[in-house]
Amino acid sequence: MRITIKDVAKQARVSPATVSLVLNNAPGVSAMTREKVLRVIAEIDYKPDALARRFSSGRTEAIALIMPPEIISLYDPYFMSLIRGAIEAARDRGFRMLLELADARFMEQRIWEDLFRKKYVDGLVIATPFLDQEYLSEIPRAGFQAILVNGDRSDIPELDYVGYDDVRCGFEATYYLIGLGHRRIAHFAGPTNQASALKRFEGFRQALERARIPFRPEDIYPGDYMSEMAAAAMRRMLSRPTEDRPTAIFAANDTTALGAMEVAKSAGLAVPEHISIIGVDDTGAAALAQPGLTTMRQDIHALTYRAVCRFLRKLEERAPERIHERSPMTLIERGSCAPPEGRR
Amino acid sequence: MRITIKDVAKQARVSPATVSLVLNNAPGVSAMTREKVLRVIAEIDYKPDALARRFSSGRTEAIALIMPPEIISLYDPYFMSLIRGAIEAARDRGFRMLLELADARFMEQRIWEDLFRKKYVDGLVIATPFLDQEYLSEIPRAGFQAILVNGDRSDIPELDYVGYDDVRCGFEATYYLIGLGHRRIAHFAGPTNQASALKRFEGFRQALERARIPFRPEDIYPGDYMSEMAAAAMRRMLSRPTEDRPTAIFAANDTTALGAMEVAKSAGLAVPEHISIIGVDDTGAAALAQPGLTTMRQDIHALTYRAVCRFLRKLEERAPERIHERSPMTLIERGSCAPPEGRR
DNA sequence: AACCACGACTGAACCGATTTAGTGAATCCG
């Protein structure tokens, strides 16, 4: 026989209702009674039946983490840190975390809707960095809760988000190079279907504008956050005559930066003496590279943890608060950037 | 007002019990009645309340996938394929999938037990490849359901598993090299805390024994499934005099094989002319390498999908069946293996 | 005709919490 709330009530000589109040530490119970009930609970090792609880309270105590389906090709520390951050936050607040992929089936079968309607989750933590997600706007419209982690859909104000400020990141990275004396700076861009990449590029342009450095389209090299395209781009850049070539590169992420650096070094160029490179992310590889890669740090684990904690608190309290948070990245100076040759 | 089973019953002029039977397509309902009920359900767009359903039936319609905490350093296509396989299987059978990490906290706070007791899941899909998981034996003892994906704890017969046959893999890979004429074969081993690595090594020894080739401890190079240790091992091996050196390598996985191959090539050795290398996994990189890496293929996505499907069917049917399945890997011949120099 | 077996269906108990409306006692206040 299962131990139920009634057993506790009987043993403590109170009503089941009182036990319930104690369990949900609601007001309206004297300290003495509360104490007594808790003692009995501990004594007979009572564990509330979570299914019954979820049934009568209507809350599932679970969230779903929505990952990009490309996670397979994108397998990268970014998402692993993100997953950890989310799991740990969920645990800390007594929630569980489902995992779903935002693939074709997710949209077509409207799995996201099922998650809510079939009461699997109370909210969605969305970690897909892509822009073309139609369903995102439907979530708040249907009255469901969701938060974007490091994504950007400011066109849907009802959607919560916690993320890094990518425009500012681009601006600061570029301005750092400008501050070192560089006047011709290339941008190794990220994929154009990701908001982060577009915004870092935007920050790059703003920095040039602020410093009144003309923008040169030929110094923008398209990329995909991966190392092969970066290497190819670097080879293209190095095929230009030395005097008509940028002296520094703002790479949209570390993998891009490191791919470029590798090519530069094997072409006989010294980093940072001949060319400065700055990345974004501060992955483990950035610290291990020779020279160490100067980069804009994002702590995705911490960010996700914070995001999910705030989100869960909001769900628990049924607070109507809107979570909108955008924080700056930290510049990590290592050895890959220096003033340009003429200026030293 | 929510549409409940009673509304359907009233409208269809049957009892709620009958509607429930139709819903769970249980026997004991005539075709006509079933038809009528289904029509009414469609008509008034009735969606059963999943929380109520789970409450009264006692089943959660969810499983948890337990991943190794090291997933962050192990971020590798293996686990990503595994995750996908599990999610897709769960979806196909109408289940949801929680994600948990088998980290210190998971053990200490006995989170696994919570998952069952608090009725978050009906079963566990365990994907940790490590041997030192104390809690594994407690699961069946507590009467809970779990399946191991590509792990080995045959010492706990109550635990289901579906996996590849690593001993046989080691045997076949080695025997393939022997068949090509190699008589001195090195093994670049995997981490000794993973069953797969130990068993591939065991298969390696069995193959030598079968061919009556003496086992030489000095030809075993420890490794960790990663490329740095493989590269170091290869450098050590190449420091031996040519005539006292293996002519072929059985590497415990592709990453190890490719790390070794890289070093061999940059030391001026030709693969497979001077040295043959065979790996395990058939990751994407194996096909792209120059020369293509001959390897033992594991299709982790398919394996996981199959495992989870069988497991869910078992849970749904409350069948006492025991799932024990161990399948062979497939040899994929590419360009990295050939007969040894003297034999061509 | 009497009896039984069986299939189709139903009424009502039940799962175990939460929540609401209400009770009784103590306290406050003019």
Add this chain to the structure above:
DNA sequence: CGGATTCACTAAATCGGTTCAGTCGTGGTT
């Protein structure tokens, strides 16, 4: 002092299904 308010607590309704024991009617068997 008497009425109003507050506090601690409880009885009972409720959530929306599942499931079990039992009814009813039909058809087959002896």
